[in-house]
Amino acid sequence: MDFGLSDDQLILQRSARDLLAKECPPAVVRRIAEGPSGHSEALDRRMAEMGWTGLLVPPASGGLGLGMLDMAILLAEHGRAAVPGPFLFSALLATRAIVRGADRRLKKQWLPKLASGECTATIALLEESGDSAHPAVLRSRARRKGAAYVLSGRKLFVPYAHCVDLLITACRTSGSDGPDGVTLFLVDRRASGLSIRPLETVDRTRRVCEVEMRRVEVPADQLLGRLGGGWPVIEHLLDLAAVGVAADGFGGAERVLEMAVEYAKTRQQFGRLIGSFQAIKHIAAEMVAEIEPARSLVWFAAYAHDALPREARRASSMAKAALSEIYSRCANRAVQIHGGIGFTWEHDVHFWFKRAKWNELAFGAPAFHRERVAALGGF
């Protein structure tokens, strides 16, 4: 029984924190957030050099072969630093989709490139309905035509589609409305017929796009896994996304608390530090009381993916539901403790505040995950 991080994990945590403090301080977050592309190639390269892009890739394919707990530790640091860019979607979701769903050939084709950072990827699941939980709402279709599939349809909220190389795209491949009609394809971002338009988002550290597919031809060998076998992979990705976003939220919540406490220790009003007012103290203490136990929820969910697969889904939903709300509430309180300055663009806290809201809404809002907790817990 050991509910703690290993020495290697502590080193990973420390090195990630150090690197991001240096390479992705708030000034860099701001520069990227205010820029058009929403990521920094230099920063992405640094992260690849650290091996992070290959964290989940088996050593045989050039990765570190680590697990979800390691990834969660890393993502918590990303959340602390509010790292912008496709990392979560590429190094966690798309990579795991291939690790989990692809055959040996596709793995050999893509994993080494993903691990080295030579190639980045994203997942294209959502459509107009904004609903990722029900296969029936999927409208995009793929039809076999010779040695290729022809994809048509429109995807929405596709993270970083404008800058990654590969889109893991869900399409309907049979008349069935059910899960068995869904197939995943690896689509080259530069494929003909694909048009990608960035959508403007409030959280400038996350970028999403509209992806229009007009008779996009995808070679049949870029079908991920089985024909009609996409849905279980999608469900798995959503579980992973839940943990990943929860980890990010945990790190972010810790960070906004620190920002608020730091500010409260320097800002004077009524002739004293505002941190000496009981109202401020209690708000900060309530943040601690929410964040501390929640850390263990994130760790457990990630660990469950590594070691207790039957508990993974429920634990993922627990972590996502809890951290979504905790991060949002903490960010809200942090802004309030900052007062007027916290409401300005000039101060950094709003980047975290907005990221908290993105985290809350993406991949299922808290109510969705609570219902899943109830269902999986047999309530």
Add this chain to the structure above:
Amino acid sequence: MDFGLSDDQLILQRSARDLLAKECPPAVVRRIAEGPSGHSEALDRRMAEMGWTGLLVPPASGGLGLGMLDMAILLAEHGRAAVPGPFLFSALLATRAIVRGADRRLKKQWLPKLASGECTATIALLEESGDSAHPAVLRSRARRKGAAYVLSGRKLFVPYAHCVDLLITACRTSGSDGPDGVTLFLVDRRASGLSIRPLETVDRTRRVCEVEMRRVEVPADQLLGRLGGGWPVIEHLLDLAAVGVAADGFGGAERVLEMAVEYAKTRQQFGRLIGSFQAIKHIAAEMVAEIEPARSLVWFAAYAHDALPREARRASSMAKAALSEIYSRCANRAVQIHGGIGFTWEHDVHFWFKRAKWNELAFGAPAFHRERVAALGGF
């Protein structure tokens, strides 16, 4: 446009507050709460002398002929004082059941006695299911036998059945599971076959009983309204109960706030009055911020019964949902502000704390009423 109390209403409010401060101070509440019967005949008599038992009875039948807003004002004072006894059930619910549902003969028989306090009544609706919202759960049955109906079944949570004269009792009179099979009867508490057993309750200012009916014969002329016409009356009673309990809760919430503030102004810790600590101040301020707007919700709901019948049901549910939670939360905070002493039997605040919980749970918990608000609002 006048959203305020009339001069008469202000007088009613003032005289009720004065009378109850004198006749029903906490020492009397305590005495009654600790006693077996849960009411005081002397106090009940005083209230009848004030005309309160006849508040809703038309002048022709010896009452004051006032409306629900007046009753709500009075009940808020009952809530302030935590008046124990059958008043709410007799003077509001049973009386209105007769005013609303009975024919002229029955009215003439009962209303003057109810108005004068010579007779008291209660309503016997709930059964083992604990559910008052669905006619299908009603199991008690009444069968015609000559000039009488024979009632059999078991009622639960019948307020003050052990001491009132008359039980307005819902029974099924047809094979139908629906609302049209429900009939109300006026049952004499002393009728043969009726056995009444008090249940022990946490809120000692409200008493409820189990009522067993074993072939109780009720003269056919004691059928309230039409055969099979009981359900709309029951629904109306539940709306009235919602407003009545909400009004009680409003008065109670005001009172616990006052108790807490008074205590905070005298109790010293750390060399200062605890009311000077920002944590205590803010808790008290949050109580004000909940109570103040809620007052208008109660007034409006009561007024709607008098003047805007189409809005009455929704407004009643709004008031009940809001005041249930506000009173409970305020009572909880008031106990906490009192610290250890607030947790003792010796201090009075627990009587209000428990009454708040009764108010919250009886006649539909907040979630039930919120769903009704959604349904009636066409959400």
Add this chain to the structure above:
Amino acid sequence: MDLSLTPQESEFQRQVRRWLRRNVSRRSPAEEPGEYGNPKRIAELKQWQRKLYEAGYVAMGWPREYGGQSEPGGNRRDLLMRQTIVNEEMVKARAPSLIGVMGVQMVGPTLMQYGTEEQKRRFLPKILAGEQIWCQGYSEPGSGSDLASLTTRAEIAGDFFIVNGQKVWTSNAQFADWMFCLVRTDPTAPKHKGISYILIDMKSPGITVRPLVQMTGDKGFNEVFFEDVRVPRANLVGELNQGWQVANATLSHERNLLGSTTRTQQMFQGLLRLARTRRRGGKPVSADPAMRQRLADLAIRVESMKYHSYRQLTDLLHGRSPGIAASVNKLVSTELNHAICALALEVLGDYGMLERRSRHVADRGVWPYEFMFTLGLIIGGGTSQIQKNIIAERGLGLPRG
């Protein structure tokens, strides 16, 4: 209690409705996030206020000689009622609100209470007509919640104050014509006793307005710098060094303004429309029982604030003092508005994070914008913490810390 309208009032209500139907353009909706950044829109909104004023729908309760409709005889109650009708109909018609609202609701009432006759005649009619847009010069970088610690100073030189210092969070300063401003006129006095309330022409030399960007990305408020700005002594409101008292009157008006329940009702209606039209799992979001609980909870809170405002209006009609009602309004309404927006974002899901310029955005992006903006209002005009202090100390008589 009587919530019905008199036949005259009903007739007036019909008139207002007709007028609004004719005059509210479909293309200039009430909710246009961040509209104060756009000069063309400002001109339109000034025009709109003039139109409303000319129709007799702005601040009717003010005395006739200052641009209102109140007569010494005492039709004030009637006018207050009519004003309420106008305000409600404006919400229903989703009409744009008054751009000169700080003039009408904050400095105007303050001038009526503390201004000289000359000041009233000079400013009030223009405030109503939307000719003068006002801004509030209260907060400073070092004094937010602790307003009385302000350091912008005004020295007297002959018939003028010479103002030096800096204000911050000054909404609308970028296009305001005038500022009501707190300045320190006696640096030696205790902090509440050396403050004066003066009116500053924003076109005076020495004033620099520097927009601050809000977290919404808009330039809604500003830093305002004063360098030897000359302000005629005639622009002093109330007594010299007695400005704190005057300021408090305005603050209370501000709290009521920020606590306006019509805005809240409008937002809730918008949320409800959203929940009814957006679908999830094949059904309207509003059909989901858990969502219905939360919608109903908000509905109840919104409705309670509506009746609460009726009660306050009644008190006003009867000349009863509102006590700490303004603080309760401000505290409850701003938190409630923020909660409404938060639920709207949840209804929208991923759509909720789209910026107003984005394709596929719902309701022109008003929800994420207002979600942030309402958080700003929880902070501005006295934070929730400050309102709680006021309620506890002035309302409940709890001892000062």
Add this chain to the structure above:
Amino acid sequence: MDLSLTPQESEFQRQVRRWLRRNVSRRSPAEEPGEYGNPKRIAELKQWQRKLYEAGYVAMGWPREYGGQSEPGGNRRDLLMRQTIVNEEMVKARAPSLIGVMGVQMVGPTLMQYGTEEQKRRFLPKILAGEQIWCQGYSEPGSGSDLASLTTRAEIAGDFFIVNGQKVWTSNAQFADWMFCLVRTDPTAPKHKGISYILIDMKSPGITVRPLVQMTGDKGFNEVFFEDVRVPRANLVGELNQGWQVANATLSHERNLLGSTTRTQQMFQGLLRLARTRRRGGKPVSADPAMRQRLADLAIRVESMKYHSYRQLTDLLHGRSPGIAASVNKLVSTELNHAICALALEVLGDYGMLERRSRHVADRGVWPYEFMFTLGLIIGGGTSQIQKNIIAERGLGLPRG
């Protein structure tokens, strides 16, 4: 991270289960509201603790010479793990908890840290075996949250302290054998510096115990009066006038005790059983989507406290300092327990208000009882407000007010 048990631990777990199956009587369930009022039940519970102790299941991590199983060689980690297994299995088996819990979890660890060798040998084994029931003499009528303002005084006369004064909220004093007690031994020193920590035999002449009735109707706690009570100087723990430091060690143990997550898990399981079996509108209450949201919310909070306790156990196993964890545990767990009870009452509806003596009562009336009792625990052992102060000041380093 590794949540699996070693083969040895699994075998031990099976042993414990078997033992509990044999020894936990169906008729003496864990949750018996207000049971400490009943002398027969107290005797049973003492017996139960002795049985547990003899089986080797109480405070295994204590050194062998004081009644535990820890050897100088260092099997402490293993024992802590085994203790955790015992505690968890006891919850699952719904076994009664330790009646001597204040001895085992509060004064015991404090004596091990601050006691003399003689004190340890004298008290610790009897604490474990349930022979000595302890109570805590901290709070006084005038000093609740402000514990250090206590005025019960102990004057030194030869080899004795002469104690005079009054304690209050003393749980279990009516049947306790010993009290660990804070007394003022130097009235002239600053308030934190004149306090000593002494052990008082409750059978000493001059002690009067007067039960206080709780809002639940039970006599769970007491007033304790001291009139010239003679306490040997050998019963001083730590240095004279240094009792505040000793007291804080105990307080931290108390917070952990009140913040126990096994209790929370037990309560939540009870709530879930209730929601699944009670029906409304023809369906189990747990099928109602709005109710499921609230159950799930609690489930998540309960589970997060469970893993949080694993993390703290791990820290303990590695000898890492828990920091302010005890305050977080106390704050979160007591509020969570109260919330669980509140939802259970809502599931029960009208049944929720039935007293434990009443016909038709559900779960022997544990829910309304615990609903009240857990509110008492939010207040006792340092109110939630006090815990927040501690977290903010000691945990976050915010300046004292």
